[in-house]
Amino acid sequence: MTYFPHIEKIKYEGKESTNPFAFRHYNPEEEVLGKPMKDHMRFAIAYWHSFVNEGNDPFGKGVNQRTWLTEDPMETAKNRVEAAFEFFEKLGVEYFCFHDMDVAPFGNSLAEFFANLDEIVDLIEQKMQETGIKLLWNTADRHTNPIYVNGAASSNNADVYAVSAAQVKKGIDISKRLGGKNFVFWGGREGYETLLNTDMPFEEENIARLYKMAIDYSNEIGHGELTFLLEPKPKEPMKHQYDFDAATSMAFLQKYGLTDRFKLNLEANHATLAGHTFEHEMAVARSYNALGSLDANQGDMLLGWDTDEFPTDLYTVTLAMYEVLENGGLEPGGINFDAKVRRTSFEMDDLFLAHIAGMDTFARGLKAAARLKEERFFDQIKEERYASYQEGIGLEIINDQTDLKKLSEYALNHNDVENKSSHIEYVKAKLNDYIY
Structure with missing residues (x-):
């Protein structure tokens, strides 16, 4: 089945083009500072926002029109794989990212979840082999399941900690199987709401223990080249999250001796929530030689939450790409569109229009940043x-x-x-x- 039958492969047509389904600025093979544009950016698509997000919000049900949805969760998951790789190929990106719970339904037990994952990963691996599209990073969703109400590795419940560890192990196994180069830890529930009942040092030590186990396990299975990426966020869903910003995250990594295998995965909207600019967070990471990968999006200055809009702010993107150039690139990381279409952009084709807008914005930002470097501004x-x-x-x-x-x-x-x-x-x- 074809999920985007009216969309041809997106091509570069130049800034004079009036075709909404064409790149006006992103020319993947065009050389900038001696390297193809696509290699500077290493664009990736976020499985969760593009193929799982239903377009719901706290005040209304989902509105997104998605032809891969069925009444059977596993059938839907299989359809999503087909739709996703059709999308990747037509958009011309070479990488994708996912959480474990994005690609397979949990079912009734952890064992059933892992069995579902194995079945879907079989399909993903097959599509990767057919298309040449690669995994930029994967991660374990250790925040959606209700058992994580008090955290995952920071949970007060040792049984919850064990489930969290099992998901991480499975994620590393999947990473090795799919040739992943990065594995992200985003501590969505790793934080607290009040110190009245929280032993902060104990919880942070337990988080560090899990990270060290992850390093040990990746070495044990011959996946020692895997880069672990810590993703800072100051709040949401927890009031006080342990990885508040780049500086806090680096202090944590240094305290527990994790800097050899960990770098940072920085998100623009998370920087906003922390009261920083995106380029500030990137500059902090660079100062520690820890700029690993980027989640591309933007927030709304009028709204106080993580809106995850597609990046179209050329000023911010230019300064971000300048930091990338100063860093010598992002490899083995990249630029992942951790962004979702607005609720009013609910048609299937809007997924293409939104990503084209983001990719064109980064292409313009790259060229401007290159001029800044060439002229040593x-x-x-x-x-x-x-x-x-x-x-x-x-x-x-x-x-x-x-x-x-x-x-x-x-x-x-x-x-x-x-x-x-x-x-x-x-x-x-x-x-x-x-x-x-």
Whole structure:
């Protein structure tokens, strides 16, 4: 069965094209800074938002028109595999991502869930072999099941912890089977609502124990090249989540000695919820050599929750792609569209229109970021701003050739301290020239 019969393979037609089902800016083979555009971005499709999301919200039932839905959960799951790979091929992406509960129904027990997973993964593996499409990352959904009401690895219930660990083990097995290079830990329920009944150090130690078990198991089964990705989020669904932002997550990884195998999977909307910009979170991760992969979306500044809109903000995307270029790329990570169509965009074809918009936005952002790098726009600004450290007392400071006594003596003999204006408004105006 064909699920998108009216859609041909999406092609690049240039910015003058009026065809809504064509790329106007994303030309996958076009070279930017010596590398094909597709290799800079390594686009992936999120199975959950694109093929599982029903278009419901807290005030209304699902409205999405999806022809793969049936009354039989396993039949629906099999249909989704067919629909997903048809979508991947027609859109021209090379990667996809999924949670375990996205691809197979849980059933009545963990054993039944694992059996369902095996059956569906058989189909996924077959489609991967037929199409050449690859797994960017997979993960275990350890937040949807009602048993995770008090957390997964952070749960006060050891039986819940064991189920959580079993899902992680199964996920790593699936990753090896499908040739995955990354495995994500998103602690959706790893947090607390009040300290009145919470032993925070105990819960964090248990989370770290699970991560160490995951590393050990991946080594045991010969999947030691697997990169584990920790995904920060400050709130939702828990009031206080342990992986609040990039800095908090890195403090956790350093505290428990996990930095050798862990990097960060950063999401734009999660940065917003933490009160940061996306590029800030990426810069923090880069400072620890831990920028692993990205979830591409955007939030709504008027709404205080995780709206997961498709990214169309060119300003933010340009600064994000600049960080990617500064990082030397994202491989083995990529840019996963962890975004869902708006509830009013309920037709099947809207899945294509939304992803085309996001991919074109990132293509424009990449080109603008490349211009910024080629002309050393930010480099020149920073070199001028920190010029006082290139000679005299500044050079002594950064070369560790001074101390508090010498600095104090210097300060007492220099009363003519002068700061220079940053001209930040001018800088932002010039940045607009690169972007637009």
